[in-house]
Amino acid sequence: MSDIVLETRDLRKAFGGLVVFDRLNFTLARGERHAIIGPNGAGKSTFVSLVTGLLQPTAGEIVFNGKVVNGQTPQERVKAGLVRTFQINTLFASLNPLESVALALLEREGRAKPSLAKVARESALLDEAEALLAKFGLAGELLTPTNMLAYGMQRLLEVVMAFAMRPQVLLLDEPAAGLSTHQGHELFAQLATLTAGTTVLFIEHDMNLVFRYAERVSVFAAGGMVMQDIPEKVRGDARVREVYLGA
Ligand SMILES: Nc1ncnc2c1ncn2[C@@H]1O[C@H](COP(=O)(O)OP(=O)(O)O)[C@@H](O)[C@H]1O
Ligand SMILES: [Mg+2]
Structure with missing residues (x-):
């Protein structure tokens, strides 16, 4: 991956005794549309809140444009993009x-x-x-x-x-939540054309939307990230099926 706009290095988040994830190494390539999927409670929203600074990590680093931003306020991160x-x-x-x-x-x-x-x-x-x-x-x-x-x-x-x-990186936590299937598709179709050039990281439950609009997908499950790959690889992966069957 040549140009990484956002990455986490050994990111850990715990709420008391609950470890949401540990040693999470995530990368977002500049310009891509990237989906985070995973069952409820996998830590998807927590991850976005850590990246935007609403929550503080327990350990590890969040790196934006090559710079560690752990110490920056949410407002500073917005200004930075x-x-x-x-x-x-x-x-x-x-x-x-x-x-x-x-x-x-x-x-x-x-x-x-x-x-x-x-x-x-x-x-x-x-x-x-x-x-x-x-x-x-x-x-x-x-x-x-x-x-x-x-x-x-x-x-x-x-x-x-x-x-x-x-934004340099636009983060969307379930933008289609509460919309009809048709409205969800319309929203993503607009996003795909209008935000071309902007890096978009979105959380989405509807797999049709994910596989249609994401260029890469990160799969979260309790305890961490299961895999990060192109949709074709994610779709066929046994570990992903296991996660969704609630193993
Ligand atoms: N502020 C919080 N305090 C304690 N536990 C939390 C808090 N926020 C989230 N959690 C817990 O962390 C886990 C991940 O939550 P969340 O990131 O919302 O999952 P997702 O968005 O993937 O459904 C869940 O078990 C949730 O109950
Ligand atoms: Mg959530």
Whole structure:
């Protein structure tokens, strides 16, 4: 693997006596779409939280662009380009998509205390937000209060807001959760075309989506990572079947 954007070195995470994983050596190649799969409780979300800095590892290193980032805050990592999807919270729920994305753009530029008043004064910012929303098929919903949007559109908006931060690595924890199969496919189809060039790491349960959209797959199971390989290899692997049969 020539160009590694993100890797972990002997990463360990324990919650008290529960060792979620130990000596986890994970690599993410620059530019790839990479899926993490594995049964519930395997540590997938924990892994993303360690990478983004919401949780601290028990041992080991997280290396982003060749630099150990263990000591960096989540905000510092976002600035450096490690971005996970926003969860639309009560603040954003009362805004509309245009305002929400414009705020994300302001945040990206690291300007002090992004505020709606500032957003309203900056037409270039609003133009950029509008263009981004249009790209993702949300042109018709620019001014709809977010809490009035259909659920699938809210999930899509979360992705757009993360993408507005110009991530080097975009981390998505089950972006299609709660969507219909059809909506899930639409979301991933959009992701695949619109985020071309961005490294995307996503957690996903739907194997059809995984095998269709991931270029590499990491399989997590209780205690660690079982394998990391191209979809064709993962699909046929006996250890992976074992994990999914609940052995
Ligand atoms: N904050 C926490 N405190 C204690 N245990 C946790 C915490 N977060 C996750 N866990 C446990 O760690 C394991 C991995 O959880 P998680 O990363 O959410 O799994 P996944 O996303 O693969 O379903 C589970 O056994 C879960 O109960
Ligand atoms: Mg999870």
